Amino acid sequence: MAARSRFDAARPAAGPPGERMATNRLTGARGIFRRKPIEDATEETDTGLARSLGLWQLTAIGIGGIIGAGIFSLAGAVANESAGPAVVISFLIAGVASAAAAFSYAEFAGLIPRSGSAYTYSYIVLGELVAWLIGWDLLLEYSAIVSVVAISISGYFGYLLGQFGLELPLWMLGAPGTEPAGVPAGSYAVDLFAVLLCLLIAFVLNLGIRSAARFETTLVWVKVALVVLVIAVGVFYIDPANYEPFFPFGFEGAVAGAGIVFFAVFGYDAMSTAAEESTQARKHMPRAIIYSLAVAMVLYVLACLVLTGMVNYTQIDGESAFATAFADVGIPALGTLIAVGAVISILTVMFTFMLGVTRVWFSMSRDGLLPGWFGKLHPVRRVPSRITWIVGAGSAVMAGLLPIHQVAELTNIGILAAFVVVCAAVVVLRYRRPELPRTFRTPGMPVVPLVGIAFSIWLISSLDPTTWWRFAAWFAVGLVLYALYGYRRSRLHPGAR
16 A cells, blocks of 8 residues: 555644655745645545445436436526527537536546545645635535525425425425515525435435445436436427427527536536545546536436427426426326426435535645644544534525525636636646646647636626625635635644644
């Protein structure tokens, strides 16, 4: 087994000052741009986390993060409002852009088998300050995604319970101020379903990565089976006339739709944070990233073709597209099955992104940028249980008390910023250290990563200014915390203790 590096959890929090200064000289950077030596991060050593995830478990986690309720609702909304039948082109454009970033993640995952994903990659290539900002960003973004999907699942739960004639008290059905038309203002107190789901996922993750991955894998394959069933049944009700005109909003409409559905084609980035829990990270992680995106894209494309073939785009229900479509062709029972599929889809998304945020936080604590207390592993299950419960509780508060649109605004800009950093870093490292043993190499270097950067910047530029201000405020808080704590407590700082 390879020797353990000083970044492994089993070693003391910091080595002698001379050793750390030598490390800084080796990386060629000092101060806020000091970098982790990549030689210490390329071996699959024992870092304390339990290595038990195989290729297909990793792939399932990736699929779980990519395919959410969007396949049942987002596709219909974009077809109805932006792209028409060309929504399939929207998904293909978004898929190509997402693949540009996925290839960059895959190259890093095959080279650096460490948890933390974009945070760890940027720490090694671009320096500590960039790593801090991306890590701090992902703590908010991933937590917000967990909350957003928890809120959206609550509505599906209400639908399913309504099928059985169950009526629940109004106070537990939503966040304050989110009452729909017909419900008296002040009736809602908390979205109890969303709160409980956040805590449930935290509980599952605390069971240990082997048990948690078994739970996720089972739900993912059930979800995939349901989507395949919907496609297989729907294909018999396609009317080719519904595909005319294919571009009712012009090709520009399909491009605009790609900007919307882009947020349904990532999730592999959160899966890559689990590298230290993979049995063969350098071999399996790149494959899992590519496989998960490929499976998701095939299902998205087929589902879009079936939906727009069954129903004219002008008549697609933007909120319950498939359920309405099957009701129109005389199979309303599939609507309930679709609601079940949507619930399962959302649960798997919550799992993937809560796993992601806890592993980024763990990595930052291990590196000294956040207090080491957070990163303490459970002695038996070998998971960061303290962090997991904190994230579960924080997500539950956001999900239970905030309107979904306020939480959703926090999820977009940060993920895109991480994509920009990873795509840029893979180019820098390829030319700085071409001799490193990569198990996967991004094709079309540097064009493919540059496509990922360009598409991400384009989407960032289209976001609401309010999102920019909130993002800037979060970064400002992070910079203050880094200046007061992280900079001097970093394990690369010469005076750290």
